[in-house]
Structures are given as structure tokens and as C-alpha cells.
Amino acid sequence: MKVITAEPTGLCFGVTRAIKTMEEALISNGRIFCIGSPIHNPQEVKRLENLGLVVVSDDDKVPPGEAVFVRAHGISPDVHRRLMDKNVRIIDGTCPFVRKAQKMAEQLSREGYFLLVLGDEYHPEIQGILGYVEGPYRVISQESDLKAIDKIDKIGIISQTTQQESTLKDIAYNAVGIAREIRVSNTICRATVERQEAVRRLAGSVDGIVVIGGHNSANTAKLFRIAQESGTPALWVEEAHQLDRGWLSGKATIGIAAGASTPDWLIKQLQQAIL
Ligand code: F3S
Incomplete structure (x- = not known):
């Protein structure tokens, strides 16, 4: 049987970097807390817990x-401050693309947008x-949400990295109707789109596709839906x-695709199990 693995697939740059940083810190520290699950993959979380990771729901549990x-995903300056007040050592795994979105939010709002x-x-x-x-802001999910916004002098637009x-583009185009000046910062990361493509x-080139990833992972669910919709x-x-x-x-011929939170070791196990 022939196995073809999608390219790119599996862990994105930001999560790979975060997990590596965490592993190094666990080796030198022994025990590390994380607010929320560091990755939407139960097997990988279990592996990290065995190395000393403790997942908590909130910063007040640290x-x-x-x-x-x-x-x-990063944290807000308020959460950062609360942790510093508790004399907590912070190991920062914030993805640089998320950091860029945070900086743009700060800069545009400071400049009066x-x-x-x-x-x-x-x-x-x-x-x-x-x-x-x-300053003032609004979180929106589609272009039609603009209808609820009155005319504004200056609008700054940014996005969650996975949108x-x-x-x-639709939002930026239609914002022309409600603002005199518009500044758009494309803070979208292409990792998700590239994995879907x-x-x-x-x-089109395999007889079946096996999608591997946590059942709690939204991006894995999306990959599975795309595979199903293809008719394969x-x-x-x-x-x-x-x-x-x-x-x-x-x-x-079997194709393999992995969610953006599926580690390489799980993909390798699957490749070997099929062959
Ligand atoms: Fe991954 Fe960072 Fe993009 S975490 S999906 S590379 S924003």
C-alpha cells in the first residue's frame, strides 16, 4: 500500500515553537503551570503532563x-501583571504572529483608530x-456586522490569526462606507489555509484519506469535513x-492529513500502522 502525507500538514510553526520551549523549560524546571490546554491534542497533553505540565483553568489557580x-494564543497585559504580582516566572510561548496582532491592536488604538x-x-x-x-473597539465576525456601527472618523482593522x-477583505471593502480613514493590518496567519488547501x-490523488487529530480540535474537524466533501x-x-x-x-493509495495541533510522533505512528 502506498501512503502520501499532505504537505504541509500537522503542527504549525507557532505551536511547534511553543511545545519546544515548554519541553526545554520542563526539563530544567520539573514543573510548569499552563493556563488552559497548551495544544488541542489529548495524547500530546498527556505526554507533557508526564514531564511535569500542570494545566489550570485560570491565572488565579497558579x-x-x-x-x-x-x-x-498569548495573554493580556492584565493577566501578565497579575502573574508578575505573584512572583511567577513566565515562560512565553506566544506565537510571533499573535504577538504582531497584539502590537497592532495597541498601536492603532493609541493612534486614535x-x-x-x-x-x-x-x-x-x-x-x-x-x-x-x-480605546474603543468592536469584535465582529462578518461584514454584515458593520451595519450596527455609526459613521466613524478613523477605523483600524485587524484579525484573529486563524480567520x-x-x-x-469584505470587511475592509465595506468599511469604506462608514469611515473617512481606514487602516488595515492583515494579521491572518496562512498556516490553517495552507493545511486545508x-x-x-x-x-484527488488517493483512494482514501485518514485525518489524524484530537476530537476537540476545530481545525482537525475542518480538515475532515474538507476530505469528506471531496468525495474521497x-x-x-x-x-x-x-x-x-x-x-x-x-x-x-492512502492519504494522511493532520490537524495543526497533531504532533509528528502521532503522524509517524499512523504512517507505520498503514504500511
Ligand atoms: Fe500557528 Fe501561530 Fe499561525 S500558532 S496557526 S503559526 S498564528
Whole structure:
């Protein structure tokens, strides 16, 4: 049987960097707290917990004097300050692309722009970004949300890193009708889009696609949906041992795609299990 792995697939640059930073810190520190899960993959979280990671729901659950890891989504200046007040050692795994969005939020709002933030208001990345805003703002998810906004002199527009560029373009285009001056900073990271395009390309050249990733991972769910919509038979597993051998039979070429939070070691196990 032939196996083709989508390219690119699996961990994005920001999560790879964050996990590496965390591993190094766990080796030297022994125990590290993280506010929220550092990655949407239960197997990888378990592996990190075995090395000493402690996942807590909130910054007030981090005991004074401990070490805390900031995941790729970043945190707001308020949370940072509260941790510093507790004399906590901060290990920063904020993705540089998220950091750019935080800086743009701060800069545009300081320069007097009414800030429009494209994204999901309750997502931790947006919560962190909003902490940098120093003036009025609105979080929106689509172009039609602009209808609820009165005419404004200056509008600054930024986005959550995982949003679609087409939505950002629609918003920027239609904002012309409500502002005299508009500044758009494209803070979208292409990692998610590139992984989705890779699945579409792969679908045409294989007899079946196995998508590997946490069942709690939204981007893995999206990859699975794309694979299903392509018409190529698709299967979603979290680990290689969940593979249904009966599903493989009669298929000469199998494609593998992995969510942006699936570590390489899980992809390798799957490749070996299929061959
Ligand atoms: Fe960073 Fe993009 Fe990944 S923002 S965490 S590289 S999806």
C-alpha cells in the first residue's frame, strides 16, 4: 500500500515553537503551570503532563513563585501583571504572529483608530489581543456586522490569526462606507489555509484519506469535513490503533492529513500502522 502525507500538514510553526520551549523549560524546571490546554491534542497533553505540565483553568489557580507557560494564543497585559504580582516566572510561548496582532491592536488604538477586530470574542487569542486595546473597539465576525456601527472618523482593522482572508477583505471593502480613514493590518496567519488547501490537493490523488487529530480540535474537524466533501472516503482517528483495517482494504493509495495541533510522533505512528 502506498501512503502520501499532505504537505504541509500537522503542527504549525507557532505551536511547534511553543511545545519546544515548554519541553526545554520542563526539563530544567520539573514543573510548569499552563493556563488552559497548551495544544488541542489529548495524547500530546498527556505526554507533557508526564514531564511535569500542570494545566489550570485560570491565572488565579497558579500558586505564587511557580513557573507558568504562556501558550501560543498569548495573554493580556492584565493577566501578565497579575502573574508578575505573584512572583511567577513566565515562560512565553506566544506565537510571533499573535504577538504582531497584539502590537497592532495597541498601536492603532493609541493612534486614535476605532478598532475593528475580526474574530471570535470568546477565543483566548482575542481575549489576549483585546487587553492591548487602549480605546474603543468592536469584535465582529462578518461584514454584515458593520451595519450596527455609526459613521466613524478613523477605523483600524485587524484579525484573529486563524480567520479567513476573504472575510477580512469584505470587511475592509465595506468599511469604506462608514469611515473617512481606514487602516488595515492583515494579521491572518496562512498556516490553517495552507493545511486545508493541502487536503484538497491530496484528495484527488488517493483512494482514501485518514485525518489524524484530537476530537476537540476545530481545525482537525475542518480538515475532515474538507476530505469528506471531496468525495474521497475519509476516516478520522486520534491515534494509529483506532485505524479500521477493514476500511483500508481494497485501497491502493492512502492519504494522511493532520490537524495543526497533531504532533509528528502521532503522524509517524499512523504512517507505520498503514504500511
Ligand atoms: Fe501561530 Fe499561525 Fe500557528 S498564528 S500558532 S503559526 S496557526
